[in-house]
Amino acid sequence: MKDLFGKALRDYHNGNYTEDLITSTNISGEDELPLPYLFRSYSKMPKLEQKALQLATGNVLDVGCGSGSHSLHLQSKGSKVKAIDISEGAVEVSKLRGVKHVALKNILDETETFDTILLLMNGTGIFQELSQVSIYLKHLKSLLNTNGQILIDSSDIKYMYEDDDGGLWIDTNANYYGELDYFLSYKGEDETPMKWLYLDLERLQLACETVGLHCEKIMDGEHFDYLARLS
Numbered sequence: 102m103k104d105l106f107g108k109a110l111r112d113y114h115n116g117n118y119t120e121d122l123i124t125s126t127n128i129s130g131e132d133e134l135p136l137p138y139l140f141r142s143y144s145k146m147p148k149l150e151q152k153a154l155q156l157a158t159g160n161v162l163d164v165g166c167g168s169g170s171h172s173l174h175l176q177s178k179g180s181k182v183k184a185i186d187i188s189e190g191a192v193e194v195s196k197l198r199g200v201k202h203v204a205l206k207n208i209l210d211e212t213e214t215f216d217t218i219l220l221l222m223n224g225t226g227i228f229q230e231l232s233q234v235s236i237y238l239k240h241l242k243s244l245l246n247t248n249g250q251i252l253i254d255s256s257d258i259k260y261m262y263e264d265d266d267g268g269l270w271i272d273t274n275a276n277y278y279g280e281l282d283y284f285l286s287y288k289g290e291d292e293t294p295m296k297w298l299y300l301d302l303e304r305l306q307l308a309c310e311t312v313g314l315h316c317e318k319i320m321d322g323e324h325f326d327y328l329a330r331l332s
């Protein structure tokens with residue numbers, strides 16, 4: 102990984118914001134991911150994220166913290182938060198922005214336990230593919246204190262396969278339609294392609310059942326997205 106995401110976060114934090122990140126997937130063309138969005142304050146966050154932050158209680162783990170926006174908000178409310186990310190740039194910027202407890206760590210290597218685990222901005226993305234969901238869920242479950250909760254958001258991206266007539270062009274022989282190849286570029290450089298999973302609520306609920314987690318929908322977002330609580 103070249104950590105172009107981290108490079109962009111560093112640039113923005115250091116006042117060198119000249120370009121946005123460019124993203125694309127195997128089923129969609131190029132899109133800009135505006136860097137200011139990655140530094141959003143509570144008032145600029147989608148309602149789903151605001152709701153997740155309102156529901157976060159106790160000792161919190163912010164998984165894939167990015168620039169630390171969610172952790173910073175919770176810290177400002179007096180919560181004890183640990184933020185982790187696999188991006189060196191993200192970890193560095195989170196520290197510089199004031200997140201007190203940040204670690205360069207893959208969620209699968211985390212061993213402490215928490216009352217609330219947050220996975221936000223398509224939190225199921227880090228599971229990468231449908232076949233890995235139960236591995237991640239089992240591990241996340243092992244990090245929960247008694248009565249702990251996982252707050253996670255994702256989207257049902259079936260709508261991305263709709264043609265102009267409203268028909269769907271999903272290939273039923275292919276992999277799950279929410280498994281995408283995700284491409285990112287920044288300032289003319291291409292990141293190593295990665296897998297990114299969008300998981301519809303029904304499949305998340307089924308996967309939760311298989312690992313002994315209860316999955317309830319907390320709310321719908323504005324565009325086929327949802328926030329769920331796993332406990």
Ligand SMILES: C[S@@+](CC[C@H](N)C(=O)[O-])C[C@H]1O[C@@H](n2cnc3c(N)ncnc32)[C@H](O)[C@@H]1O
Pocket residue numbers: 106138139164165166167168170185186187188191206207208209221222223227
């Ligand atoms: C879409 S970004 C979201 C950043 C932040 N949560 C936000 O809402 O602005 C996903 C983040 O997850 C991190 N990430 C991906 N896989 C991870 C893993 N296995 N463990 C921890 N962090 C991971 C990425 O480096 C990236 O910073």
